[in-house]
Amino acid sequence: MNRIELTAVSKSFEGQDKPAVAPMSLTIEAGKVTGLVGPDGAGKTTLLRMMAGLLSPTSGTLEVAGLVPDQSLDQLHAQLGYMPQKFGLYEDLTVRENLNLYADLRGVEPSLWPETYHQLLTFTDLHAFTHRPAGKLSGGMKQKLGLACTLVGSPKVLLLDEPGVGVDPISRRELWRMVHELANDGMLILWSTSYLDEAEQCDQLVLMNEGEVLYQGVPDMMTAHMEGRCWLLPGGAHPRHYLTQILQHPSVSDAVLQGRQVRAILHDASDIENLSKALSLNGNEKSVEPRFEDAFIDRLGGASVRHSALAEILPQRSNHESTPAIEAIELTRTFGDFTATDHVNFKVKRGEIFGLLGPNGAGKSTTFRMMCGLLPVSSGQANVLGINLKARSGKVRRRLGYMAQKFSLYGHLSVLQNLRFFSGTYGLKGKERRQRIEEMIHAFQLEPLLAQTPESLPLGFKQRLALACALMHQPEILFLDEPTSGVDPLTRREFWVHINGMVEKGVTVMVTTHFMDEAEFCDRIGLVYHGKLIALDTPDQLKQQVTKASESNLTMEEAFIRLIAKYDEVHS
Structure with missing residues (x-):
């Protein structure tokens, strides 16, 4: 029977x-996309690894497609596809060579492989890239190739651990289209x-926190409990x-910014009266x-960080100078x-937050790296604080x-050794260096982790x-390249409390992100596509x-996709 059954399973x-x-006891059925959702440390990856037979449960019974994973591993691998967070593509091999390798590893019958190979390329729309090395694919195409490799051998069960991390909204929609097609054909899909x-977009959800299941059911039922508690207030x-x-x-x-x-x-629908009175809203609040996301954050206890301890230790900067903090002039990079x-x-x-957005492979990262002096400029200028980086980047x-x-x-x-090393590279010495390290330890609550190595930490703490x-030397400008990629929503909110606090102190921030809700936090957004800046304005x-x-109430994600489609329509 094509289902996953857990009875009092623990690890x-x-x-x-x-x-x-x-x-925990769960039953996950085929023919649906089941979402495994939760913050860092919730236990999602541990649970997936037990289902894949990579870990044995400490107690309880677990069956996947009628098989006990740690007792029938060979049989299970014939029926299961598992795509971990860091999927094992061989970056120096082409798309074709990666797929051929996985076909050999899965023991696909050679006479059947040509047809299967063609079907996988059609399904993932990778026909045009078969001779391109995997390392030169965009993030979205890498994930499509990873999914194709996972599907080699026609598994009945598909376990996907954060497949959308680092992937732009358009590519993520493509991934979702593909997995829903698979589910409609009867496959069991578990998507973390x-x-x-x-x-x-999942048919069913399993919401986890600290190893426990907080909710299991359809997303709409969980969201319905928030009716009357969500309000849009004038900023x-x-x-x-x-x-x-x-x-x-x-x-x-x-609470979050929305433009x-x-x-x-x-906390309660009736609280709007108290809030309106305390903030003198005068009826300008609007129920939405x-x-x-509202239900998820509320179920986990609401925002965990409400003010920035980091901002308290930063100096106040004056932003009255007319010279732009960052300026691109006819900026061009060729390869x-x-x-x-x-x-x-x-x-x-x-003192502005400027967001640089764009699909994978659009030129966003290239533009970003030139602006912070990490990539040479082919022509034009990248100016920071009025200085041309090409001439005087140092x-x-x-x-x-x-x-x-x-x-x-x-x-x-260790964590402490990293803090000491980076403070030294920025020229900090003696008492000032010790003070900055202590301030950062306190601001980011790193005290219990000082002896650990970064590779042993959850992603949020990394x-x-x-x-x-990056902030040890109290910089005037901060470049953040997808700082919250793969980080859970609670930690992302914490990051943006700090970023907002820094900007209130006069720091200028330039950020790239694939989280479109984060784009709402920017003062202005530049949308890069095919190497060009196709839109520049407030959210x-x-x-x-x-x-x-x-x-x-159009979402930023939908606006992003429509702006790209509009450009394609005009320039097709």
């Missing part, structure tokens, strides 16, 4: 106070995700400052339909005959902070450490450009 690891997976918009002249004030109010469970407005979630960034122009004001480098998309700290040094190291204005007369 404990030596040295941990709590089990990674507390005793940290994207809550993805969770809404006034300083929405970020207003957001901080709203988060401090006892009636508020959670120039604040989306607030209340709840989203699954041989290929133009990755094509005559891009924009300015970032001091002069401004110590005034910048940079947090890479891929974790770039030293995995074999990212906290990376941000602490609200960008949404307005593509909102139909009959629509209201």
